[in-house]
């Protein structure tokens with residue numbers, strides 16, 4: 001015969017023994033497996049449709065831009081972390097950042113036309129050939145090839161031609177790009193010689209230039 | 215780097231230039247003796263519009279055998295373009311500064327597909 005007290009003690013002892021031996025574990029395991037059953041497996045999760053993403057509202061977008069302005073750099077670790085947050089308004093903007101950048105457009109700023117085409121008259125061609133011939137004579141070092149009387153004729157003709165053009169309002173740079181191949185000293189020598197040839201002083205040239213537009 | 219359409223070769227006359235902007239780059243596209251060249255429009259001197267100045271044949275000074283000068287002449291093969299700000303002169307074919315070829319403008323590749331001209335930028 002056992003007393004009720006003793007039976008109570010026995011039950012309590014049995015309970016303690018159960019806990020100690022892990023006999024109660026199945027209960028906890030049961031709860032765990034139930035939880036696991038509620039959670040889809042990895043395979044299931046991959047086939048399961050994700051809830052449709054809701055586009056961030058304009059207010060959310062504005063909040064995002066505010067955050068950006070506050071110093072969260074786009075496409076940085078910080079912004080990516082924010083994107084991971086559930087329902088983050090950053091997602092849409094981050095997506096835009098991740099999207100391939102549109103190809104930059106070509107904008108035509110200016111069009112610079114080709115230099116005016118040269119009109120080659122037969123006389124111009126002859127003059128060019130003559131110029132080339134003279135340059136060749138200078139290169140050869142044989143300055144006697146073009147005798148003074150021929151030079152005088154050429155310089156006189158060119159003076160008249162250039163002045164006639166200028167009078168007609170057709171002013172152009174007398175040397176053009178060829179100024180790069182003529183030494184400043186040569187120009188001064190020729191100018192001085194021209195003035196002397198017509199008995200002019202430099203001050204007279206200066207006065208004439210100040211009166212006219214020459 | 216992507217090919218950017220610049221224009222049609224048939225509409226680009228020889229000797230003509232175009233200053234274009236692609237993204238943040240400003241580029242001068244030249245057509246010289248049928249070939250296309252493209253360089254950065256930022257002069258290496260002080261950032262002037264390097265591709266918008268004069269185009270001029272290179273000035274050369276041939277020497278005689280005794281090393282005396284034959285005077286200054288225009289080259290018949292080489293063409294330069296000159297920055298309009300202070301006169302830095304660059305070679306049309308390479309973009310190199312003519313006095314110091316180590317100094318070079320950024321060159322952009324040109325791709326031609328039929329009549330279409332593209333700059334790789």
Ligand code: FES
Nearest residue numbers: 257259260262297
């Ligand atoms: S900026 Fe081009 S030469 Fe000075």
